[in-house]
Amino acid sequence: xxxxxxxxxxxxxxxxxxxxxxxxxxxxxxxxxxxxxxxxxxxxxxxxxxxxxxxxxxxxxxxxxxxxxxxxxxxxxxxxxxxxxxxxxxxxxxxxxxxxxxxxxxxxxxxxxxxxxxxxxxxxxxxxxxxxxxxxxxxxxxxxxxxxxxxxxxxxxxxxxxxxxxxxxxxxxxxxxxxxxxxxxxxxxxxxxxxxxxxxxxxxxxxxxxxxxxxxxxxxxxxxxxxxxxxxxxxxxxxxxxxxxxxxxxxxxxxxxxxxxxxxxxxxxxxxxxxxxxxxxxxxxxxxxxxxxxxxxxxxxxxxxxxxxxxxxxxxxxxxxxxxxxxxxxxxxxxxxxxxxxxxxxxxxxxxxxxxxxxxxxxxxxxxxxxxxxxxxxxxxxxxxxxxxxxxxxxxxxxxxxxxxxxxxxxxxxxxxxxxxxxxxxxxxxxxxxxxxxxxxxxxxxxxxxxxxxxxxxxxxxxxxxxxxxxxxxxxxxxxxxxxxxxxxxxxxxxxxxxxxxxxxxxxxxxxxxxxxxxxxxxxxxxxxxxxxxxxxxxxxxxxxxxxxxxxxxxxxxxxxxxxxxxxxxxxxxxxxxxxxxxxxxxxxxxxxxxxxxxxxxxxxxxxxxxxxxxxxxxxxxxxxxxxxxxxxxxxxxxxxxxxxxxxxxxxxxxxxxxxxxxxxxxxxxxxxxxxxxxxxxxxxxxxxxxxxxxxxxxxxxxxxxxxxxxxxxxxxxxxxxxxxxxxxxxxxxxxxxxxxxxxxxxxxxxxxxxxxxxxxxxxxxxxxxxxxxxxxxxxxxxxxxxxxxxxxxxxxxxxxxx
RNA sequence: GCGGGCGUGGCGGAAUUGGCAGACGCGCUAGACUUAGGAUCUAGUGAUUUUAUCGUGGGGGUUCAAGUCCCUUCGCCCGCACCA
Numbered sequence: 077x078x079x080x081x082x083x084x085x086x087x088x089x090x091x092x093x094x095x096x097x098x099x100x101x102x103x104x105x106x107x108x109x110x111x112x113x114x115x116x117x118x119x120x121x122x123x124x125x126x127x128x129x130x131x132x133x134x135x136x137x138x139x140x141x142x143x144x145x146x147x148x149x150x151x152x153x154x155x156x157x158x159x160x161x162x163x164x165x166x167x168x169x170x171x172x173x174x175x176x177x178x179x180x181x182x183x184x185x186x187x188x189x190x191x192x193x194x195x196x197x198x199x200x201x202x203x204x205x206x207x208x209x210x211x212x213x214x215x216x217x218x219x220x221x222x223x224x225x226x227x228x229x230x231x232x233x234x235x236x237x238x239x240x241x242x243x244x245x246x247x248x249x250x251x252x253x254x255x256x257x258x259x260x261x262x263x264x265x266x267x268x269x270x271x272x273x274x275x276x277x278x279x280x281x282x283x284x285x286x287x288x289x290x291x292x293x294x295x296x297x298x299x300x301x302x303x304x305x306x307x308x309x310x311x312x313x314x315x316x317x318x319x320x321x322x323x324x325x326x327x328x329x330x331x332x333x334x335x336x337x338x339x340x341x342x343x344x345x346x347x348x349x350x351x352x353x354x355x356x357x358x359x360x361x362x363x364x365x366x367x368x369x370x371x372x373x374x375x376x377x378x379x380x381x382x383x384x385x386x387x388x389x390x391x392x393x394x395x396x397x398x399x400x401x402x403x404x405x406x407x408x409x410x411x412x413x414x415x416x417x418x419x420x421x422x423x424x425x426x427x428x429x430x431x432x433x434x435x436x437x438x439x440x441x442x443x444x445x446x447x448x449x450x451x452x453x454x455x456x457x458x459x460x461x462x463x464x465x466x467x468x469x470x471x472x473x474x475x476x477x478x479x480x481x482x483x484x485x486x487x488x489x490x491x492x493x494x495x496x497x498x499x500x501x502x503x504x505x506x507x508x509x510x511x512x513x514x515x516x517x518x519x520x521x522x523x524x525x526x527x528x529x530x531x532x533x534x535x536x537x538x539x540x541x542x543x544x545x546x547x548x549x550x551x552x553x554x555x556x557x558x559x560x561x562x563x564x565x566x567x568x569x570x571x572x573x574x575x576x577x578x579x580x581x582x583x584x585x586x587x588x589x590x591x592x593x594x595x596x597x598x599x600x601x602x603x604x605x606x607x608x609x610x611x612x613x614x615x616x617x618x619x620x621x622x623x624x625x626x627x628x629x630x631x632x633x634x635x636x637x638x639x640x641x642x643x644x645x646x647x648x649x650x651x652x653x654x655x656x657x658x659x660x661x662x663x664x665x666x667x668x669x670x671x672x673x674x675x676x677x678x679x680x681x682x683x684x685x686x687x688x689x690x691x692x693x694x695x696x697x698x699x700x701x702x703x704x705x706x707x708x709x710x711x712x713x714x715x716x717x718x719x720x721x722x723x724x725x726x727x728x729x730x731x732x733x734x735x736x737x738x739x740x741x742x743x744x745x746x747x748x749x750x751x752x753x754x755x756x757x758x759x760x761x762x763x764x765x766x767x768x769x770x771x772x773x774x775x776x777x778x779x780x781x782x783x784x785x786x787x788x789x790x791x792x793x794x795x796x797x798x799x800x801x802x803x804x805x806x807x808x809x810x811x812x813x814x815x816x817x818x819x820x821x822x823x824x825x826x827x828x829x830x831x832x833x834x835x836x837x838x839x840x841x842x843x844x845x846x847x848x849x850x851x852x853x854x855x856x857x858x859x860x861x862x863x864x865x866x867x868x869x870x871x872x873x874x875x876x877x878x879x
Numbered sequence: 880g881c882g883g884g885c886g887u888g889g890c891g892g893a894a895u896u897g898g899c900a901g902a903c904g905c906g907c908u909a910g911a912c913u914u915a916g917g918a919u920c921u922a923g924u925g926a927u928u929u930u931a932u933c934g935u936g937g938g939g940g941u942u943c944a945a946g947u948c949c950c951u952u953c954g955c956c957c958g959c960a961c962c963a
Contacts, residue, residue, distance in 0.1 A: 289957095289958090292882070292958095293883075296958080301963085402963095406962090407963080408962075411963095412963050413963085420961090489963095611957075615959090686904090687892060688891095691884095692956085696890080699891065702905055706903095706904085752902065755902095863943085865943090866898090866943055868898060
């Protein structure tokens, strides 16, 4: 019978849908499994071959869990707000909602043709008012708890998208999305206090099973550092607080530096004799984009503040104060004490401005030639009461001293900044806040949610970077919920990350119109048991959604501190030439073409077989053919199938081993070796020339999570009835996976000389005897002295000889 | 610069705790069949000077035994990047 994948695949997709085979059950007393993949942004390009890599992997896990008797939730939805649809809308004069609906329809078609076991009845769409009602609701809760606030601040501004960006969205000084230039711009912005959760976002990583590299990346991004704030008195009588992680080197602080934006400069204006020069430097620094500022790393610039000095609190010495843009206003206190002997940046600056370099930690080379920055070796010198101590001892000793004298305090800092939550764009959730002259920023009453986006015809941003919503004159005018007076709506919208920060919660009870999700549903389904997604979302989506989840936990809405119990990630699929797939490189593979050519089952198999799941691998059209051949071979085994139900004696061991290996490999996401194991199995069967029905049915059950359609078809023809997708996962018998006769290797001086079949039960002594009985060994060790003999049960015997 | 990862045939990649390097697939070679195909089947396929020797980026070490552990060095990829 010919393998007609088109008919088979359509038939089963229809059948599964009709029977609601993959619908998760709320209120079940079965054990649950919540598997999650990152819901896609429905772009105009359609599905990329990268999407199915993650979706197939989690589909395999979800399908296996279902077969193991779990109540499985494997949902899907659309992260559909965002810039591309809006930009397309502006260019082509179509409403973003129209394009989005079209794109979703296309994505849906493509995902359905791949046979994922998604529970389509729980589909969510972030642009649906019934959905974003709750996104807005969460924002209101954040606002009420003081975690959302408006602030005039310099933000990253993409000159091409005309929109503000979060720090996380600026990559190498350019816009993450479009690559456009990013400048600093002052703008009043909604901010979320993610920094308040910084410590918990680090600490709670201990409770979850994320890949170690994901945890590391999150920690690095949050960037915790322990240090001290130290107060320097100025000769003008003012004070200046600096942040340092190396307070042990305070005796070596020979100057101080403040950032160009530091408010102290204005305050000192009257005392400064070179104020004009400083002013000019500030202006120059403000003109530089973030990119230029980091590009300038090699060459330090700065100006000395003439007319004022700082006093080193431990030496009492007067030291100069500089302004330089190598000090960032956004980190620490925006001011530092410079210890050129033990900090590379300070050293460079000191060399350029001819400032004294005083060694206070010995152990390095000449500090006049290079800064010595090691904190684990070295001894304090020239450091008063610290002299003789190690750096590790000196740090707490200095903190104790500073605290006692009231000169400073211990202080923890984070690199993490508050989240810039405003976007001056149309295609996002409206921020449910009104501004009243009398009452200030007032939250919209919850019963007025959702605050629906006004229908507009023009989506271009306003003149000076205003949101397009600023042109929705009627929509803006409203009354203040507080005093009833005239008020204006907020025109900024939320960033794309808003809708994706909580979407997994909505899946648990997707159609609830009274609550975000019912308490029962949340308590049952949350946390997500296993979340797979891309590494590129580690510092954006993952961090943001953990933050929101913790907030929702704090207000008693969700049952767990962490949203995701386990997080894994997949590697990228590259073009056939080994480069990243892109239109401009002309190496894009379209899933539609692939499915058309070899079918969904072979496509899914190849996606899982092409390489190690967590590594980047190039696509190969030939490799795809290989997987098609495999699927077809499995199909053709029908022609050699016997009617026997169980396993034949000579295949039993291999069958049990195969069940064990495939199951274990799926769990470890070693899909490539799981498939290789099944390939080996059919190679054996083919060699033998026959397969029992029992063996065949077990094989297709193992293969079902990978290639669900074809196996379902075979099950219908030969199986026990019902859907294979809901049939029990095969069991294996541990005792039947072990061989009693095994081949062991005989080595002489570590070199392989022979192989013998022996009983697996043999102890090392018996193994040694068996080895010495080998003709080949006898010959090779004749006349030589046996120094020692190592026998590793079930593996090898190594005879060490001399002479 | 800091953090993470990687380096194995012609290619993608296998190899729990150190224990037969190259599973599986692709490609290639030869043969079979043929309605001549991007089909299928069979056999072979790390290298070489082939009773054997050498082989996991390079060099050194530990060990009876190293892709795996230690030191050193080179190269590539990803993330962060003046965070005091």
